[in-house]
Amino acid sequence: MTVQTWRKVSLIVSFALFQFPLFHLFLSPVLSIAGAWQGVAVSSLIIYGVLAIVSLFLGRAFCGWACPAGALQESCIVLGARPIGNRRLFWLKYVIFGIWLAAVVLGVIQTGGFHRVDPMFGVSADNPLRSFLLRYGVLLTMVPLSFLAGKWASCHYICWIAPLMILGSRAKERIGWPSLRLEAVGDRCISCQECAQACPMSLDVSSRASASSMTDDECILCGSCIATCPSEALRFAYSRRSPVVRTS
Ligand code: SF4
Ligand code: SF4
Known part of the structure; x- marks a missing residue:
């Protein structure tokens, strides 16, 4: 499954x-x-x-x-x-x-x-x-x-x-300790918009994938965008920050 x-x-x-x-x-x-x-x-x-x-x-x-x-x-x-x-x-x-x-x-x-x-x-x-x-x-x-x-x-x-x-969620961001978050591998994104269409919370995930943070109050960390992305440009992470991780 x-x-x-x-x-x-x-x-x-x-x-x-x-x-x-x-x-x-x-x-x-x-x-x-x-x-x-x-x-x-x-x-x-x-x-x-x-x-x-x-x-x-x-x-x-x-x-x-x-x-x-x-x-x-x-x-x-x-x-x-x-x-x-x-x-x-x-x-x-x-x-x-x-x-x-x-x-x-x-x-x-x-x-x-x-x-x-x-x-x-x-x-x-x-x-x-x-x-x-x-x-x-x-x-x-x-x-x-x-x-x-x-x-x-x-x-x-x-x-x-x-x-x-x-x-x-805001408190954990402010405190800065490790937590579950959505992470973007920015330079893998091909702006296909598949993630935005799949997002149940109607978030503009594509724009955020190339931004400095994926943090959004309305994100329910469902992972639908990760499952849909054809470029593996998104992933879950249990970390302190929400960076755009560059591969080069
Ligand atoms: S994890 Fe879910 S709610 Fe958050 S941006 Fe991705 S699809 Fe939208
Ligand atoms: S689905 Fe992946 S490649 Fe397409 S816009 Fe979203 S993050 Fe970028």
């Missing part, structure tokens, strides 16, 4: 796991807020913390390789979702993230801090409708959004987890 096949299998497995009861607890922003207002650190808040730490080493690889929403968004590409059109509204996800964070922080302040950890918080009060909305409320908006605004649109516009990992 190719690397990209493994990636797609990983996304499908993640999506399949999401169908099991209780799994939605692990990513629910609603439960993390509800827990904070009762002084409870719930599983989704813990998972967000883990993802923030992971992003310090792997950037946004979670989005490209393990997010339950990834398989759904890849399916929309197969069904004809176009490249993203409006980039000026990418800030929307930061507003959503800010509202979520403010709600959690206010809850913690109001309750005087976390008093207990409860990974199963939200289970006892569950009912079928609530469970359905918690699990699929966001997922179901992703499909129409992909066709209206462009492929992986929810990742660009509404995902509250994306800013968390973008902040982690």
Whole structure:
């Protein structure tokens, strides 16, 4: 199997796991807020913390390789979702993230801090409708959004987890320690644009391949551009920098 096949299998497995009861607890922003207002650190808040730490080493690889929403968004590409059109509204996800964070922080302040950890918080009060909305409320908006605004649109516009990992990615760049990154071998690029067409995040990968850095907040380190490049001008690296590596 190719690397990209493994990636797609990983996304499908993640999506399949999401169908099991209780799994939605692990990513629910609603439960993390509800827990904070009762002084409870719930599983989704813990998972967000883990993802923030992971992003310090792997950037946004979670989005490209393990997010339950990834398989759904890849399916929309197969069904004809176009490249993203409006980039000026990418800030929307930061507003959503800010509202979520403010709600959690206010809850913690109001309750005087976390008093207990409860990974199963939200289970006892569950009912079928609530469970359905918690699990699929966001997922179901992703499909129409992909066709209206462009492929992986929810990742660009509404995902509250994306800013968390973008902040982690920026932090790792600033700190400068080794981390997973996309690397360009600049003088191999023949400007064929295959990478840009393959990029699920609609990034201008070709231009970046000849620039001094491949770093981009919206890059989910999926590797689709690497798999598509006919000149082997792109590759993953676990290194300190994101240089254009010259072969001569
Ligand atoms: S630039 Fe490459 S690794 Fe990044 S999102 Fe686009 S295709 Fe994936
Ligand atoms: S696919 Fe490879 S050769 Fe073509 S533009 Fe992208 S980096 Fe350059």
